[in-house]
Amino acid sequence: MKTVQNIYRTSEAVPESGAYVCAEGEIKLFQKDDLFTPCPHTRESTTWKPVDDAFSTGELVPQTGRYTDENGNQVKLKENDLFPRCLRSGEPTTWRRG
Secondary structure, eight states: OOOGGGOEETTSBOSSSEEEEETTSOEEEEOTTOBOOSOTTTOSOOEEEETTSOEETTSBOSSSEEEEETTSOEEEEOTTOBOOOOTTTOSOOEEEEO
16 A cells, blocks of 8 residues: 555555665665565564655665755765755755766
8 A cells, every 4th residue: 555655664565666765774676566575674664665756854865876956956965864954045855866
């Protein structure tokens, strides 16, 4: 069963093949119709969301790389950093890879 904003729980069916990130920031590849597993790190039930989804201010960075906010500002972040507020306005914002 799909939950809010493409977030899925352990034991739910994978809606489409691809990379997903759990609440602990662990990334794992799943195939369509597989079941989401517990967190690879903690081995406990967790939530999963597609890696390509947007990330919000305050969330953990799932993978080191460059991210762009909704205003076009780019920043390089390290895995397990927190996504920052908008670099221009200081307001919470949405971030995407690239």
